[in-house]
Amino acid sequence: MALSGKVALVTGGSQGLGKAFAEILLKHGAKVSLLDINVPTGNKLKAALDEEYGSDRTCFISCDVTSETQLKEAFHKTLESFGRLDIVCNNAGIGNESNWERTVDINLNGVIRGSYLALQYMKKQNKGQGGVIVNIASMAGLGPFLSAPVYTATKHAVVGFSRALADASQVSDYGVRINVLCPSFAKTEILETFNTDDLMGQFSNLRQTTQKLLEHMGVLDPSQVAEHFLQLVTDDSRNGAVLRVTQAGASYMEYPKSVM
Ligand SMILES: NC(=O)c1ccc[n+]([C@@H]2O[C@H](COP(=O)([O-])OP(=O)(O)OC[C@H]3O[C@@H](n4cnc5c(N)ncnc54)[C@H](O)[C@@H]3O)[C@@H](O)[C@H]2O)c1
Ligand SMILES: CCCCC/C=C\C=C\[C@H](O)C/C=C\C/C=C\CCCC(=O)O
Numbered sequence: 730m731a732l733s734g735k736v737a738l739v740t741g742g743s744q745g746l747g748k749a750f751a752e753i754l755l756k757h758g759a760k761v762s763l764l765d766i767n768v769p770t771g772n773k774l775k776a777a778l779d780e781e782y783g784s785d786r787t788c789f790i791s792c793d794v795t796s797e798t799q800l801k802e803a804f805h806k807t808l809e810s811f812g813r814l815d816i817v818c819n820n821a822g823i824g825n826e827s828n829w830e831r832t833v834d835i836n837l838n839g840v841i842r843g844s845y846l847a848l849q850y851m852k853k854q855n856k857g858q859g860g861v862i863v864n865i866a867s868m869a870g871l872g873p874f875l876s877a878p879v880y881t882a883t884k885h886a887v888v889g890f891s892r893a894l895a896d897a898s899q900v901s902d903y904g905v906r907i908n909v910l911c912p913s914f915a916k917t918e919i920l921e922t923f924n925t926d927d928l929m930g931q932f933s934n935l936r937q938t939t940q941k942l943l944e945h946m947g948v949l950d951p952s953q954v955a956e957h958f959l960q961l962v963t964d965d966s967r968n969g970a971v972l973r974v975t976q977a978g979a980s981y982m983e984y985p986k987s988v989m
Contacts, residue, residue: 733758741821743771745917749951762807794839817847824922826930836883852903859904895969
């Protein structure tokens with residue numbers, strides 16, 4: 730998929746990986762709708778991007794992915810502002826093992842809400858032009874992250890949900906590809922979770938083990954992660970792909986062939 734003239738929507742787009750995804754899409758000619766609950770940071774980012782790319786290339790929409798109403802409205806506003814929708818990145822996520830129900834509502838339910846709305850707006854059967862969904866999981870979607878069982882569960886679920894949806898989309902001929910990105914640790918604010926007992930919940934005692942894991946795996950720059958995100962967006966041959974990104978490089982996960 731060539732990105733010039735295409736329109737993307739990124740949840741959790743105010744900062745961190747979402748910001749890096751928005752920037753790489755803009756660099757390649759797309760327009761981007763940024764959705765986030767962090768309004769001051771989102772507005773600041775929009776102002777900075779206006780300077781660099783012009784004010785018609787982005788919009789910022791205050792939106793909580795736990796609200797079906799707000800998310801629906803944000804998709805509607807994106808279509809109203811830019812006239813089309815081609816790329817949806819369900820990226821908003823948190824680490825909170827204490828209020829784990831909120832973690833499930835953002836990291837998993839938010840991705841499901843965003844993916845279903847994306848299909849509704851992009852599938853050919855609804856007069857959409859087709860497109861691509863990239864859901865942001867984590868290395869914790871591929872193996873156990875011992876200090877964060879609920880975070881791990883949500884990210885495994887995002888991988889499974891996205892792979893099943895990709896098959897469903899292909900068999901239904903929606904014209905929409907669905908891929909998953911699984912980054913290792915990256916330098917963003919979510920890493921502050923490890924310094925916050927309230928968020929670490931009952932496994933805050935594992936802080937040192939977590940710290941060792943982080944030192945062992947290293948910390949990626951968001952721009953490195955964004956390069957691989959771009960691959961999932963632009964490579965039309967990829968549907969149901971799960972791309973693992975680590976300091977050592979990126980590789981597609983291989984799974985046994987589906988029965989159907
Ligand atoms: N940084 C890492 O090490 C890492 C590694 C793998 C995967 N991830 C995943 O990447 C995604 C982005 O995280 P990040 O690292 O950029 O962290 P971050 O904390 O910098 O960014 C997360 C963004 O999501 C927004 N957000 C939180 N709850 C929201 C909600 N209910 N509705 C809308 N927006 C909401 C936040 O305001 C913030 O702007 C997450 O899904 C995270 O799990 C991060
Ligand atoms: C306490 C709540 C967790 C907060 C989440 C904060 C940061 C998350 C970062 C990444 O998503 C985690 C990335 C990599 C580590 C995950 C798993 C390591 C083991 C994987 C394996 O064995 O294959």
